Amino acid sequence: MAAAAGGERNGGGSDGAAQRRLRILSGHLHAPPGTQLSANPCRGRAATAPSAASQSRVFPKRRQEILKWNGWGYNDSKFIFNKKGHAEFTGKRYQIGGIVFPLLKEWLEKNLGGSLEHKITPRASLNISEIPPSIASEEFLQDLQMTKIPYSKEAESRVFRAHGHCLHEIFLLREGMFKRIPDVVVWPECHDDVVKIVELACKHSVCIIPYGGGTSVSSALECPPEEKRTIVSLDTSQMLGESGYCTGHEPDSMEFSTLGGWVATRASGMKKNIYGNIEDLVVHIKMVTPRGVIQKSCxxxxxxxxxxxHHFILGSEGTLGVVTEVTIKIRPIPEYQKYGSVVFPNFERGVACLREVAKQRCAPASIRLMDNEQFQFGHALKPQVASIFTSLLDGLKKFYITKFKGFDPNLLCVATLLFEGDREKVLQHEKQVYDIAxxxxxxxxxxxxxxxxxMLTFVIAYIRDMGLDYYIIGESFETSVPWDRVLDxxxxxxxxxARECKEKGVQFPPFSACRVTQTYDAGACVYFYLGFNYRGLSDPMRVYEEIEMAAREEILANGGSLSHHHGVGKLRKHWLKESVSDVGFGMLKSVKQFVDPNNIFGNGNLL
Structure with missing residues (x-):
């Protein structure tokens, strides 16, 4: 497809509108007669190098130098079982680095039939001979070289951007290899670079898959195996800027995910009660598409x-173009922050409390309710106590709750709280929430x-990776649901x-838990965790995917949404039409057809 010409490529004549407005504004300036103003194009790159602070926030182009190629997070950070059989977290990047968790082994054995004697050792490194060769168009690469935009056909860099972090993607990396991966990785450094790349893609009929932090859990980054064109992974990580302000948007993947990815998936953060979801934070978005640039004039x-x-862009999941610039609201860094927790006798009481908190519009920055199964799992991740006094104190607390107050350890649940803002207001807010509880x-x-x-929120994916070493596969999925349907x-x-696991031959009891993670006036977001021991199964990933699909059918039948914030991708697109109606689905297809008639952004998500 040839690049669109003139005003169409520039967003419907926006350059002409800008010049016209400059002429109007120049009438307000005191200048010599005949003086004219002109709009100069943006420079491709900044004249000065980014600050050290900015550089420290950008991952290197060869991400595999510091990040795992076949798992979550940093190379030096992971859960292991030490010689004593106690779980331990390695590295010094997190507060739990070096801390021992003596209860996790027993929990693993009791609840999942796990055993340290049954261990799988994943491949230590990539086998280059197994990686599909690049079939990048030489004509495209020649034109790309002329732009001076960095790119690479290195095998490891291409594999790194061939996937997100769905369970089946990581499982495949540990056991085999993808059939199709990007042919070239490109690193634009500014908006103009992206415009050039998209123009070249249109000229040479190249497929582009935008890549930000690589944390997708919807199969959004997988390359369509049937794609015969050159596939370009457009890595936007080198476009990050230094802000120095607090946005308050903190998804669980925030240390690795990117702002463009938050927009593309309609992301939500744990502090949305104060700061809002990504759609509440966005002021302006600029996106480069095959038709030109989408942006507002004001x-x-x-x-x-x-x-x-903006709502055509939010949640578009890389199917329409590349988000290059986002203006978002900022807040002063909060003066005061305080954590808290509440124990309820059962899950029903906890849900009723969260609903009342939502009704009174007094939710803290974050409030999360864990069911009993997740509470028990969280208890297994309690660090080794430092002293006899601490151990005694923990015992007294447990005695008070279970014996004196009569809470059943197999029914109780826990809500975790996070308050932040002005100190005096936080303390008032805290009292109000505890009074309701x-x-x-x-x-x-x-x-x-x-x-x-x-704290454990940010390391939960590391636990999943450790489970894979011991035949335990697990994943999370989420939904949103009206308040009156939460419990059902x-x-x-x-x-x-539980029923599906039994019918499909899972030989050990599964782990199934949920938590209410976000509250709204009309409902809540609910997270589910599913894991099981797959020893004895010939095709564990097929079994897992069938069970998760059945769970999603159950969610939809019980009034839940297809997704609250993970997005659709390729994993859930089977249900999109019924979720938005035939007419709504047709509208989405029409937008795609107009903006990208030759499917340059052909990642196969959504539609």
Whole structure:
């Protein structure tokens, strides 16, 4: 496809509009007669090198130098079992580095039939001979070389960008190799670089798959195996800028994910109660498409100019173009932050409390309710106590809750809390939330439990990787649901998982848990965790995918959404039409057809 010409490529004549507005504004300036203003094009690259602070926030082009090629996170960070059989976290990047977790082994054996005697050792390095060779178009590469934009056909860099972090993707990396991977990786450094790359892709009929942090859990980054064209992985990580401000948007993957990825997937962060979801934070977006650049002409706080163009971009999952610039709201870094936790006698009481908190519009920055199964798992991740006094104190707390207050250890659940803002207001807010919790039988359980709960959020994927070493496969999936369906949905999905595991020959009891992670006026976001021991199964990934698909069917039947924030990708697109209606699906296809008629952005997501 030839590049669109003139005003069409530039977003419908936006350059002409800009010149016209400059002429209007020049009438307000005191200048000699005949003076004219002109708009100069942006420079391709900044004249000065980025600051050290900025450089430290950008991963190197060869990400495999510091990140795992076949697992989550940093090369030096992982859970292991030491010689004593105690779990331990390696490295010094996280607060739990070097900490011992003596209860995890027993939990693994009791709940999943795991055993340290049954261990799988994944491949230590990539076998270059197994990696599909690049079939990059020489004509495209010659033109790309003329632009001076960095690119590579190195095998390891191409494999690194051939996947996200779905369970089946990581499992395949440990056991085999993808049939199709990108043929070339390109690293634009600014908006103009992306424009040039997209123009060349149109000229040479090349497929582009945008790549940000690589944390997708919807198969969004997998290359369509039937794609015969050159596939370019357009890595936007080198376009990150230094902000120095707090946005408050903190998804669980925040240390690796990117702003463009948050926009493309309609992401949500754990502090959305104060700061909002990504759609609430966005002021302006610029996207490069095969038709040209999509952007608004004004950055006012609100406009009534027909359907919001931003909502065509939010959640587009790399199917329409590349997000190159995003303006978002910022806040001062909060003065005060405080964690907390509440124990409830059962999950029903906990859900009722969260609903009341939402009704009174007094939710803290984050409030998360774990069911009993997840609470037990969290307890297994309790660090080794430092002293006899600490151990005694923990025993007294347990005695008070279970014996004196009569809470059943097999039914109780825990909510973790995070307050932040002005100190005085935080303390007032804290009292209000704890007062509501008390009405539903909740007991304050201390700051340490709350802080540990949120800290573990950022290392949960490392636990999944450790499980793979011992025949345990596990994954999380999420949904949003009206308040009056939360309890039924949670119960029915877990029952369906247990039934499906039994029918499909899983020989050990599965781990199935849920937590309510986000609250809204009209409902909540619910996260599910599913894991099982796959010893004895000939095709464990097929079994897992069938069970998760059945769980998703159960979610939809019980009034849940297809996704709250993970997105659709290729993993869930089977259900998209029924989720948005035939007409809605047709509208999405029409937008795709107009913006990208030759499917340059052919990752196969959504549609």
């Amino acid at each position: 950055q006012g706080p609100r406009m009534s100019t027909g359907p919001d163009i 008390a009405k539903f039988g909740g007991l304050a359980a201390g700051e340490d439990n709350g802080q540990r709960g949120y 949905l949670c119960r029915n999905v877990k029952e369906r998982i």
